[in-house]
Amino acid sequence: MKTKKLQDPENVLRGKGGEIHQTAGPEVPILTTQQGTPVSDDQNSFKVGPRGPATLEDFHLREKMFHFDHERIPERVVHARGFGAHGYFENYETLADVTSADLFQRPGEKTPAFVRFSTVAGNKGSADLARDVRGFAVKLYTQQGNWDIVGNNIPVFFIQDAIKFPDLVHAVKQEPDRDFPQAATAHDNFWDFISLMPESMHMIMWVMSDRAIPRSFRFMEGFGVHTYRLLNADGKSTFVKFHWKPKFGLQSVIWNEAVKINGADPDFHRRDLWNAIQTGDYPEWELGLQLFDDKFADEFEFDVLDATKLITEEQVPTRRVGRLVLDRCVDNFFAETEQVAFCTNNIIQGVDFSNDPLLQGRKFSYLDTQVKRLGGPNFTHIPVNAPKCPFHNFQQDGHMAMVNPKGRVNYEPNSWGGAAGGPRESHETGFQSFLAKEKGRKVRERSESFADHYSQARQFYISQTKVEQGHIAEALIFELSKVEKPAIRLRLVSHLPHIDPKLADRIAKGLGLRDKLEVPPPAKQPLPDLKPSKALSIALNGPKSFAGRKVGILVTDGTDRPLFDGLKSAIEAEGATLEVVAPTVGGVLASDGSIIEAQQKIGGGPSVLYDAVAVMPSADGVQALLKNAAAKDFVSDAFAHLKFIAYVGAAQPLFEKAGIAADLDEGCLILNAPKDAQTFVIACRKLRRWDREHIAMA
Numbered sequence: 001m002k003t004k005k006l007q008d009p010e011n012v013l014r015g016k017g018g019e020i021h022q023t024a025g026p027e028v029p030i031l032t033t034q035q036g037t038p039v040s041d042d043q044n045s046f047k048v049g050p051r052g053p054a055t056l057e058d059f060h061l062r063e064k065m066f067h068f069d070h071e072r073i074p075e076r077v078v079h080a081r082g083f084g085a086h087g088y089f090e091n092y093e094t095l096a097d098v099t100s101a102d103l104f105q106r107p108g109e110k111t112p113a114f115v116r117f118s119t120v121a122g123n124k125g126s127a128d129l130a131r132d133v134r135g136f137a138v139k140l141y142t143q144q145g146n147w148d149i150v151g152n153n154i155p156v157f158f159i160q161d162a163i164k165f166p167d168l169v170h171a172v173k174q175e176p177d178r179d180f181p182q183a184a185t186a187h188d189n190f191w192d193f194i195s196l197m198p199e200s201m202h203m204i205m206w207v208m209s210d211r212a213i214p215r216s217f218r219f220m221e222g223f224g225v226h227t228y229r230l231l232n233a234d235g236k237s238t239f240v241k242f243h244w245k246p247k248f249g250l251q252s253v254i255w256n257e258a259v260k261i262n263g264a265d266p267d268f269h270r271r272d273l274w275n276a277i278q279t280g281d282y283p284e285w286e287l288g289l290q291l292f293d294d295k296f297a298d299e300f301e302f303d304v305l306d307a308t309k310l311i312t313e314e315q316v317p318t319r320r321v322g323r324l325v326l327d328r329c330v331d332n333f334f335a336e337t338e339q340v341a342f343c344t345n346n347i348i349q350g351v352d353f354s355n356d357p358l359l360q361g362r363k364f365s366y367l368d369t370q371v372k373r374l375g376g377p378n379f380t381h382i383p384v385n386a387p388k389c390p391f392h393n394f395q396q397d398g399h400m401a402m403v404n405p406k407g408r409v410n411y412e413p414n415s416w417g418g419a420a421g422g423p424r425e426s427h428e429t430g431f432q433s434f435l436a437k438e439k440g441r442k443v444r445e446r447s448e449s450f451a452d453h454y455s456q457a458r459q460f461y462i463s464q465t466k467v468e469q470g471h472i473a474e475a476l477i478f479e480l481s482k483v484e485k486p487a488i489r490l491r492l493v494s495h496l497p498h499i500d501p502k503l504a505d506r507i508a509k510g511l512g513l514r515d516k517l518e519v520p521p522p523a524k525q526p527l528p529d530l531k532p533s534k535a536l537s538i539a540l541n542g543p544k545s546f547a548g549r550k551v552g553i554l555v556t557d558g559t560d561r562p563l564f565d566g567l568k569s570a571i572e573a574e575g576a577t578l579e580v581v582a583p584t585v586g587g588v589l590a591s592d593g594s595i596i597e598a599q600q601k602i603g604g605g606p607s608v609l610y611d612a613v614a615v616m617p618s619a620d621g622v623q624a625l626l627k628n629a630a631a632k633d634f635v636s637d638a639f640a641h642l643k644f645i646a647y648v649g650a651a652q653p654l655f656e657k658a659g660i661a662a663d664l665d666e667g668c669l670i671l672n673a674p675k676d677a678q679t680f681v682i683a684c685r686k687l688r689r690w691d692r693e694h695i696a697m698a
């Protein structure tokens, strides 16, 4: 069949039609069917003559097509787009005083973990920088079974009762007649629903803030949201809220940047996590526990069972009890990230639920959806979902059962005795629920203690810096400007005076509202005196160093080699990384004739992909950049996005062309000598030059 052996280190033959056949060798395994039958030709189907009809007996074609046709499984109904990685949780100290959970007993003990980050509303193929809540789901493979903390990057939620979840998700996703917009809240159905759900106002403040456009999964917090319980060996209960605090501090992008990143690199977040782990710069978070007792819960101004409320860290500080490190990318995205199944029901001895009605409802949701998504009840056998501790029970059969009981007995109690009788209960180590005393009539009603809808929305707003407040206002104006029906805009803005009258005015002006606001009477009068909380701002919780961040360096032929090397060393010494952006991806010839390798071509590496930039053309090289629109955007966007910019004198004509030469400020640092690089990197620790905003965004 094959006629010619080609010149190639691997065994490559060419078929009669010119097609390439790569063949097995001593170190190259033989391709087989799923049944193990070796395949002789994977390029051609079996036909009656080379130009004739296909034969029915071509079992290889049939099997290959059949399998391909079934490659897709339903995407998650929410949180469809996500990215996961393996790692471990390391416990700092024994927490035996508050919980008997095994993983918290021994200082220094490591528990394997799998984490999946996600957006909520978009489809699986949507872009990473959508304005959205991020899922932060952690599976801990403890010696007592799997414990999933299925959280988000925002500590509160839109709704108080699970019965509203399908409505919330229908409202936020694509509108059903047209199937757009996807991965966006800026449409009528979402704001219509929200304007009729005052309980969502606190969450809305968060979603309109820069929390909803994080720079990286690595630079965002995670929250369990609900109040849970911890139980110690004596059965004593302590309430708890879970927090994940990123080691590298908080950082978000700004909206104009998010829009452009979505075009330049829709996989920006997944690529960032992948690269960080592959290069050994392991992302890390500390687990913080807010612990409180019944007395605090009774005296707290809100209901601790209401998921639209948080407890500020000034009221209950977070006790840092361990760290979560992600140190291994998945081998196969589908097998691990797509098939992982987190569930709030996956809980271990020493932890328990509270009566939060949102949490209670979640317990009815995850298993159902996963049976549909993963095709049967045995998805717990998939390696990423299976416990790493021993597990035994009499559950059997079903689609694709991988873990099957041996022997004759598959029920209990039984009288077979000993090992032949199979697994038995354990009163010592078995899960014990908190025996809460419950009383009351059966009712379908909301607790009055949930009725304050605005106080914490206001507290969040006043906890933001002026710049952050401006971003919330701009986001609201942007989103509501996309709403076609004026009555919805008006109804939404009418809630805002309860949060902040000046904010309401600003939004009304920004939307050009002519109708008078009809402010709805609050179900409960908001509290006037909640204090701002520093922990709620991103700007006040930034990093202490520039580690983990990335600088984009624009170079041309003739770039000054010593200056470039000085900058590279300073960036790397800080624990940051750099990418070289050049006229071609083949790199440039530096001032000393050496090659500077490039990772991006201008245009392929716009400045939105970097935390700071350096503009280092030679005097000749800059002339070509002046004719390159992408080079102009590189500097004008970096300036508009308030980034720190290092530059050489030769960059001046490009700054003039980009219209920023007259506005250069202290965030723009000239590199005259290699030592100036250090000053630049130290400046970059602030991440952005916020006081440029009034010029850049005017």
Ligand code: HEM
Residues within 6 Å of the ligand: 075, 076, 077, 078, 079, 082, 116, 117, 118, 134, 135, 136, 137, 150, 151, 152, 157, 161, 162, 163, 165, 223, 224, 225, 226, 340, 341, 342, 358, 359, 361, 362, 365, 366, 369, 370, 373
């Ligand atoms: C009643 C309220 C809720 C319901 C009914 C619900 C339901 C769901 C469903 C059906 C999925 C898809 C699961 C899958 O296919 O594997 C999901 C995923 C998820 N939910 Fe919820 N959810 C609710 C509230 C929340 C809240 C309050 C949070 C955060 C605290 C949250 C965090 C997540 C996360 C992080 C995922 C993605 C898990 C992953 O990465 O696979 N959900 N939820």
